[in-house]
Amino acid sequence: MILLAALLLFVVSLPPVAAAMxxxxxxxxxxxxxxxxxxxxxxxxxxxxxxxxxxxxxxxxxxxxxxxxxxxxxxxxxxxxxxxxxxxxxxxxxxxxxxxxxxxxxxxxxxxxxxxxxxxxxxxxxxxxxxxxxxxxxxxxxxxxxxxxxxxxxxxxxxxxxxxxxxxxxxxxxxxxxxxxxxxxxxxxxxxxxxxxxxxxxxxxxxxxxxxxxxxxxxxxxxxxxGGLPLGSDDSQIAEAKPLDDGALVVSRAAVPQSVVTFGQTGPKRDDPAWYAAYVLNDILGGGGFRGRLMKEIREKRGLAYGVTTQLVPYRHAGLIVGSVATENGRVGESIALVRNEWQRMREEGPTAAELEDAKTYLTGSFPLGLDSTQHIAGVLVQMQQDKLGIDYLDRRAGLIGSVTLDEARAVAKKMFDPAALSFAVVGDPADVKPTRPPKQQKF
Amino acid sequence: MILLAALLLFVVSLPPVAAAMxxxxxxxxxxxxxxxxxxxxxxxxxxxxxxxxxxxxxxxxxxxxxxxxxxxxxxxxxxxxxxxxxxxxxxxxxxxxxxxxxxxxxxxxxxxxxxxxxxxxxxxxxxxxxxxxxxxxxxxxxxxxxxxxxxxxxxxxxxxxxxxxxxxxxxxxxxxxxxxxxxxxxxxxxxxxxxxxxxxxxxxxxxxxxxxxxxxxxxxxxxxxxGGLPLGSDDSQIAEAKPLDDGALVVSRAAVPQSVVTFGQTGPKRDDPAWYAAYVLNDILGGGGFRGRLMKEIREKRGLAYGVTTQLVPYRHAGLIVGSVATENGRVGESIALVRNEWQRMREEGPTAAELEDAKTYLTGSFPLGLDSTQHIAGVLVQMQQDKLGIDYLDRRAGLIGSVTLDEARAVAKKMFDPAALSFAVVGDPADVKPTRPPKQQKF
CATH class of the missing domain: 3.30.830.10 (Metalloenzyme, LuxS/M16 peptidase-like)
Structure with missing residues (x-):
């Protein structure tokens, strides 16, 4: 119902961003x-x-x-x-x-x-x-x-x-x-x-x-x-890296009423051919606001947390998908099990056709909201150059997102989401979880 | 030197705000x-x-x-x-x-x-x-x-x-x-x-x-x-008010390394004919950044605080000029004496001609910085209507500020700044001040 309403309200066409800018x-x-x-x-x-x-x-x-x-x-x-x-x-x-x-x-x-x-x-x-x-x-x-x-x-x-x-x-x-x-x-x-x-x-x-x-x-x-700065040399000193991906659950004890759980695993880097599929999948799983599956399961159905979102983090030398959720100390294990479950479900089933279209429409249509001040636009210009997206990227962006097919999204989901690799770091006093090992460092 | 540099860099003319907007x-x-x-x-x-x-x-x-x-x-x-x-x-x-x-x-x-x-x-x-x-x-x-x-x-x-x-x-x-x-x-x-x-x-x-x-x-x-909201009735239920203006110094003890001092007295309301003179005077005394006299005396000459600013607060039913400064517990009295001193000096001498021109130029010229996003512009539109400034206010604003003369500024300063009325509220553990009376309430 809601998905349909959203589709009707968005006119399905390229937004006229580049026309004016x-x-x-x-x-x-x-x-x-x-x-x-x-x-x-x-x-x-x-x-x-x-x-x-x-x-x-x-x-x-x-x-x-x-x-x-x-x-x-x-x-x-x-x-x-x-x-x-x-x-x-x-x-x-x-x-x-x-x-x-x-x-x-x-x-x-x-x-x-x-x-x-x-x-x-x-x-x-x-x-x-x-x-x-x-x-x-x-x-x-x-x-x-x-x-x-x-x-x-x-x-x-x-x-x-x-x-x-x-x-x-x-x-x-x-x-x-x-x-x-x-x-x-x-x-x-x-x-x-x-x-x-x-x-x-x-x-x-x-x-x-x-x-x-x-x-x-x-x-x-x-x-x-x-103009007067030195030309400088290339930056190639950082080793490529992957997060540990060992499915660990580590806990650092702190006397707070709510535990905060960060979770994540390897995701695509920005130049990965799977980027746009992963971008849409992330929105379906843990998109901002009330759109994501995790939000539905953890907040709406069970009231376990105020919010839970995920995001792609494309470092130059590592790609991540990470998220976080804050929940009562007594229900941390329940929240973690739900996250794992949604990870598994995304791997096995991928998105539905309706979810895919809805996310594509949202991610395409909402983009101009980030372009209504000189600061925002200048930031987008820098990001586009850093990511080597090309000066015509704004004209192509909607098409790149729009062209993700259900088959492609499902194939990327199957390859990318790995519940066995998904690891959790908890800060708080969780009552219902067993750490798989101590954290590699107690103090920061 | 600096004042001259600023004057040279600002072209003295109305900014072309209204032309484009x-x-x-x-x-x-x-x-x-x-x-x-x-x-x-x-x-x-x-x-x-x-x-x-x-x-x-x-x-x-x-x-x-x-x-x-x-x-x-x-x-x-x-x-x-x-x-x-x-x-x-x-x-x-x-x-x-x-x-x-x-x-x-x-x-x-x-x-x-x-x-x-x-x-x-x-x-x-x-x-x-x-x-x-x-x-x-x-x-x-x-x-x-x-x-x-x-x-x-x-x-x-x-x-x-x-x-x-x-x-x-x-x-x-x-x-x-x-x-x-x-x-x-x-x-x-x-x-x-x-x-x-x-x-x-x-x-x-x-x-x-x-x-x-x-x-x-x-x-x-x-x-x-x-359109469907009720027409409603007029809002005239709030009594006109003035701050106490008794020159009090009250202290609420708190175990913190730095005390925070808020100070102030009566200022003009937005529709006061003295508004534009007071607006320029406030900038000269406690304008943001490094422009104000208080900043020069308290931070630059003596290093007593990281910053000190004042502002006009034009409520509908009361006008204020208030400021604040955070300083070491051992030097609160010194900071307060400096604020009082600048208040006295402004009353007696008013601004110099150079200070007046510099502040007018700054307040006129910097205004477009607040107009570079749809959010900012919409906020200005609301404010202009609330303050009943007229739809052509942006065309007139520079002229209103620019027309404040040295004589007028000095006359307004003499009437407005009153060291005997200036009151101070300190939260912290100040070592070198004597409260004039207990605060009227200890807990908020």
Whole structure:
């Protein structure tokens, strides 16, 4: 009934995204490239960019380095100390953000069109000449340690880290992006400076520009901000990896009323030919909101949890499908059995024809919701380049999803979903589960 | 030096906001009115709206009622129970939000253009026929109480509430929008239903629509969602109020390493002829980032705090200027003395000519940064109507700010800033201050 209603309400056709949003390639005299979407409705320009190589390249014993660099770049750079840097940024109403992920280092600048030259210069020195002043390093280290202390009381964050460590152990993906108390304490000023000098280079850099700017000005902007960075070398230092996939159930005891369970196994990487089938299957199993089978079984039928979702996590060097559920300590085993059961059912039966059409329609139709601000669009431009999807991807996206057949979805489900490989990491005080082994690390 | 740099970088002229963004009035057959900005670049429509009358109208002893209604509206309405309501919303990829403020009840819907009829129907029943099912009421009550318990450990939130209670005591503005443990426990299903029946009416309702929709469809949408609501009566039940303005310094002891200080006094209401002068003066004293005098004195010169800002808070029935600062327990007195000193200096000297020009330029020039998503623009449309600023306000805004003269700014500063009226509420364990009296309430 509901599925039919949804199908009737969505008009089955390609959404007119690309019609209104033209992506242009731009190249500066320095050779730096970007994708640009012009939007002159308000005098604002947003730039987003990603350098390849992130937290997974943190030095041994110093996880959290990339993340600490992200917190330090606006703490003083080039001729400006911390106060002067921020005073200039304030005067220019510039909004500058940096963040680290496992495989990349991200940044963004939002600026009024008229102040773009001044803000671009601040971004340039932040990347090319960060100061890493000793007092600022210690202040930021203190803030990071306080954040880690807060996380250490949060079962949701702990459960995710427990699962990742257990699944990847010594591989860099096993360490959290933010590091640990010990690893953050070990990071030196030289580590931060070395990261910036080595990682902020032009090779592999992807950039999206959206807003009130033309092609020529955008090219000049690229040269101004990124043109002086070194060319750099290729990033091929991370080993390919797979999560442990041993079907383990590990528990880290914590005195909380609800346990948080993270679960997952190997999934496709972004360039896997099975990606689009897996993307649709994930939506059917654990899509956001009330769409997923897991939600129906665990929340709607039994009221075991407020929510349960899964997602594909396509790292550069490993693919995952992971999910999580928070439930009463007395009903953790029941929830885990239901997750395993749905995994098994998806493997054996795959989706129904109606589920497949509904998910395809949803994933195709809802996409424009992520395109209604300059920030969102710039993020999509960067992601498309990182994933090498091609500049015409938005025109092709609906077709790629739409072409997944029931046979293909069932074949991918049979190959991908493996209840024996599905592993669980529980943080809490679960009463009705037996761990298969101790976690590979008790403390994070 | 910096001020000059900023002035050079900003071109002194009206920003071309209104040129690109045309606001159209729309009226449905039912008489419901809205302001519309068409933007057909992506197939998404955002509606934001505000009913007059919010938390300040909560029944005595039941503060938190409006806020609880906001959490309950998507928990089941009309023919749909909670699960069905959310399943429909998910199928239609609709994003529905409600929130309560002291003087109003706000809502928003983001929808794909093609799904707008279905999503509009969900919004309609949420407002006109909320169910307030007993089990949902108890679940949401539990979530709100858990949130209040978290806030009770947060000195920043406590300090703000302490100041408001102390300044407004028995007036509704003295109670937090979320209520207290006792008041939330006292709210019944009938209270929630009465709020919805009385407050969701057409009189005073303000609506902004932004996105991929034309004037005729927008008018039909207004009728569809809001046309069936009762006309309702005027909201004139809240007494005009002033904060206590007795220059008190109250302390609520808490075992935290840093004290949080909230400070403030009477400020202008939004329709005060002195508004624009006060708006510029506030920016000079405690504007965001590194621009304000307080930031310079407290952070840059002495390193007493990470940040200190002030803002104008124009309630319908009271005007405030309030700020806050978090500082070491041993240096609270020093920080408070500096705030008082800057208050005195602003009263006596007013701003310098350079400060005035810099603030005017900043406040005028940075405004378009808040207009680069459909959500932001819709919010501005609602605010303009609530504040009765006129549909051409965006064309006039820069002129209104720009016309504040040095003489006027100094005269307003002399009248408005009053160190004897400035009161302080401290949560923490300050070592170097003497309270002038006990707080009027110890627990929130």
């Amino acid at each position: 033209q992506i242009q390639p731009v190249t500066g005299a320095s050779g730096v490239e970007a994708w640009l979407v012009e939007d002159h409705s308000v005098p604002v320009v947003t730039i987003r960019f990603a350098f390849p190589g992130g937290a997974a390249l943190d030095p041994a014993g110093k996880s959290g380095t990339a993340s600490m660099v992200a917190s330090m770049l606006d703490e003083g750079a080039g001729p400006y100390d911390h106060a002067e840097f921020h005073r200039r940024l304030d005067d220019l109403a510039g909004q500058l953000r940096f963040s680290a992920a496992q495989d990349e280092f991200d940044g963004s600048l939002r600026s009024l069109t008229r102040n773009l030259p001044g803000n671009a210069d601040l971004l340039r020195v932040a990347l090319a000449e960060p100061r890493f002043a000793p007092d600022a390093v210690e202040r930021i280290r203190g803030e990071i340690l306080a954040g880690l202390a807060r996380q250490a009381k949060n079962p949701r964050s702990l459960s995710g880290r427990l699962w990742m460590y257990d699944a990847f152990e010594a591989h860099p993906y096993g360490s959290g992006v933010e590091g640990t108390e010990a690893s953050v304490a070990a990071i030196t000023r030289d580590d931060l400076a070395a990261f910036a000098a080595e990682r902020f280079h032009r090779r592999g850099l992807t950039i999206g520009i959206v807003g009130d700017i033309g092609k020529a000005e955008a090219a000049a902007l690229l040269d101004r901000v990124f | 045309q606001i159209q009035p729309v009226t449905g057959a039912s008489g419901v009115e809205a302001w519309l900005v068409e933007d057909h670049s992506v197939p998404v429509v955002t509606i934001r709206f505000a009913f007059p009358g919010g938390a300040a109208l909560d029944p005595a002893g039941k503060s938190g009622t409006a806020s609880m209604v906001a959490s309950m509206l998507d928990e089941g309405a009309g023919p749909y129970d909670h699960a069905e309501f959310h399943r429909r919303l998910d199928d239609l990829a609709g994003q529905l939000r409600f929130s309560a403020a002291q003087d109003e009840f706000d809502g928003s819907l983001r929808s794909l253009t093609r799904n707008l009829p279905g999503n509009a129907d969900l919004l309609r029943v949420a407002l006109a026929e909320p169910r307030f099912a007993p089990d949902a009421v108890e679940r949401i009550r539990g979530e709100i109480l858990a949130g209040l318990a978290r806030q009770a450990k947060n000195p920043r939130s406590l300090s703000g509430r302490l100041w408001m209670y102390d300044a407004f005591e028995a007036h509704p503005y003295g109670s937090g929008v979320e209520g207290t443990e006792a008041s939330v426990a006292a709210i019944t299903r009938d209270d929630l239903a009465a709020f919805a029946a009385e407050r969701f009416h057409r009189r005073g309702l303000t609506i902004g629509i932004v996105g991929d929709i034309g004037k005729a469809e927008a008018a039909a949408l207004l009728d569809r969602v809001f």
